[in-house]
Amino acid sequence: MNYFKLTWKNIIRRKSRFFFTLSAIAVGIASLVTLLSLGSGLETEIRKQADVLGANLVVTPRGWCAYEQISVLTGETLPEAIPNADVEKIAAIEGLTAFPYLTQRTALNNQPVPLIGILPTAMKRFKGWRVAQGRYLLDTSHVVIGSGIARQFKLKTGDDLRIRGREFSISGMLQDVGNRDDLAIYMDLATAQKLYAVGDKVSFIAVKVDDITRIDRYILEIQETANVAVSSDKQLLKSVLAIVGSVGSALKLVAAVAILASFFGIVNTMMTAIYERRREIGILQAIGARKRTIFSLFLYESAIYGLLGGIIGVVIGFVFSYFAAPYLGQNEFTAFLGNGQSVQFFSAGITLKSLLFSVLVAALAGVYPARQACRLSPVEAISHE
Template sequence: MRLKQLLKLIFTNITQNKVRTFLTTLGVIVGTATIFLVVAIGQGGEAQVNEQYSKLNVGTIIVMPAQRGRVADPLTKKDAELFLASANIAQAFPLLRGNGTINYNNYSASATFMAVEPEFQTSNNLTAELGRNIEEEDENKKNRVAMVGAELANTLTDGNASEIVGQNISISGRRFEVIGIYNRVGDSGSGQSYDDAAFVPYSVGEKYLLGTRANPTINVQATGLDTVQAAIADIQSSLDENHRAGGADQFRIMDAGSRLAAAQESARSMSMLLLAVAVVVLIVSGIGIMNVMFVTVKERTKEIGTLKAIGAKKQEILNQFLIEAVIISLVGGIIGVIVGFITVPILRYFELAAIASVSGVLLGLTFSVVTGVFFGFYPAWKAADLSPLEALRYE
C-alpha cells in the first residue's frame, strides 16, 4: 500500500474511534505534562539555589566561633591581620553581628545590625544607592555613622526611604547618623538578607554596641578559587598558634564554594526524585494505554485477520499500527507539553519555582513516544504475528 493511502487509513481509524483515541491520548497527555512539569520544577529549584548564591563570592571563607554568644577566647581584629600574612589570602576583615531595636521617628524595627570594615562592602557587592559608603576614615575616627539596607530603610520610613539619609536613628538605644542606603542585594546566602540590616563601622560597633560581648566572625577572601583549601589550612595554623586554649577546634571555618555545591547537590537530588515520580506516572499511564489497547484488541485482531485475508502483508499491518501509535502518542505528547506550559504560570502563582525548558519538552516528548509506541504497539504486534486464520477466528 502506498504511504499516502496508509496514512489516510490510519487517520480514518484514529478519527472514527474517538473514545479509544481519547483514552489513549489522555494517558500520554498526563504522562508528558508530568514529566515536563517535573523538569520545570527541578530546574526552577536549581535556578533558585544559583540565584541565592549568585551574590556570594565563591572564594569567600568565613571563620566563626563554634559557639554562639560570649566565648572565652573570641576572634579579634588581630586575627584578621594575621591571616593576611598568608600568600593565599587576599582579604580578611572582622565582622560583628547583633540584634536590636532600631528606631527612626515613630517607626521601630527589630533588626540585625552589623559592624563592618569598609572592605566588607566591596566583597559583598554593597554600594550606596543613596548617600555614601562607610569609609576608612569612619573606621579610624570611630564616626558614629550607619548605613541602612534597602528593605530596612523602607520599613523605617514607611516607603519614603530617601528621607532617612542625613537623619539620626537609634540602634539599641545608641544614636547614629545615617550616611546612606545600600542597593538591594537579595539573599546573601547565609539565609539572611543584608537588605534588612543596619551597618556601622567595625570600631564603632565594637566600642558602642557590643563592647565586651564582641565575638566577631572573620570574612576571608582567598586569592582565587584554587587557593581556597590552602587558605583554609593557613587559617587553621594561624588559629592554632594564636589561640592556645583550644586552637582551631573552637572555630568553624566554612567556605562558600562547598556550601554552594552542597545546595546545588540537594536541588539536583530533588530533581531526580521528582523525575522518578514522573517515570512512575508515565508507566502507570502507559499501563492505562495498554489496557485500552487490549480491550480493543479483540475487535482489531479480527480486522487484522480480514486485512490479511484480502492481501495485507504482515509488514504493512505492522507499519499501520506503528504509525498509528506514533501519531497518537506524539499528538498526546504535544498536548501534554502545552498543558505543561499552561501550568507553569499557575505553579509560579503558588510560589513554586518552575521554569519551562527545552530539555523538559524533549524529555516529555521522548517519553511519550517511547511509552505510547511500546504500550500501544505491543498488543497490535502480537496480533499481527498471528496467522490470518488465527486472527480471523479470534474471539
C-alpha cells in the same frame, strides 16, 4: 493506502477512550517537565548566588547541617555561633580578608524580610555596591535597603522602619544588582548584634584570598586559628547541588510512577482496540497487508498517543512550573525560586527530551499489542463478529 489517515481515524474512533488515555500521558509528562524545569531553575539560581557571594572561602561553625549550608546562599536566618574574637583572628591572617555576616529576620507589613548585619565600609567595597538614592550610612539609627525591598514595600530614603521595637531611618537605597542583595535590609554589625541580643557572635564569615593557588593552605591556617569549619566556594556549591540533586531524584521517581501508569494505560487501550478491530485486521490481511504493515500501524498509533500527550504535558508543565515557582520560593529550602527569572517559561532542551521520552514510552507500550495484532491469522481475524 494512507496509513496516517487510517491510524488517526482509529485513534479518535472512541473519543472518550482517546481523551482519558491522552490525559494520563499528559499528566505524567507534565509532572516530569515541572520537576525538570524547577530543578533546572534551582540549580541555575544556586550557581548564581554562589557567584554573588563572591567569597573564595566560607567559614561556618562546626557541625552545620545541609539546611544551614543552603541558607548561606539564600540569605535566610542562621544561628549565630562564631564570636568576634575568632573573626578578628581570621582577619589577622596575612593574605586574606574576612567579611562577617549576621543573618536575621524582621517584618515589614507582617511579611518576613532578611536583615543582615555587616561591616559597612568593608562590605560595600567587597560587593561593589552603588547607592541609587540617599547615602550609604549604617550606624545605631540608620539602615540601608536593597532596591527590591524598596519596590516591594514602596519605601524611600528618609522613611522610618520599626525593627524589634526601635526606630531606624532609611539612609539610602542600593542600586539594583539583580540578585538577593536587592532583597534585604542592611544594618551595622555591632548594632544588629545588640538589637538581636546575640552577644558578640556572627552567623558565618565570607573570606576573599589574595592568592587562589594557596587556598588549601589558607583553609588549614584558618582551622588552626579558630574552632570553625571552612569550605571553599566550589565545595559549598558541590555540597548544596548534591542535596538538591538527591531531592530532585526522589521527586522524579514520583513522576516516573505517573508515567508508568500511563504506559500500562496505553497497553490496555491498544489491546482493547485490537479486540474491537479484529475484523478490520483480517480484511487488511486479505487484501495483501503484510504482518510488518499491521505491526507498524499499531506502533504508529501508540507513538501518536505519546507525541500528542507529550506536547500537552510539556505545555502544562512549563505553565505550572512558571506560576508555581514564586509560591515554592516562600519555603527556605527552595527560596532561590522566589526569583521570577530563575524558572524559564520555555526550555528547548527540556521540551525535546520530554517529547522524545513520551514518544519512546508510548511506542514501547505499543510493542506487545502490535505483535499480538500481526500474529492474528486472517481466517481468525476476518471471521470475528
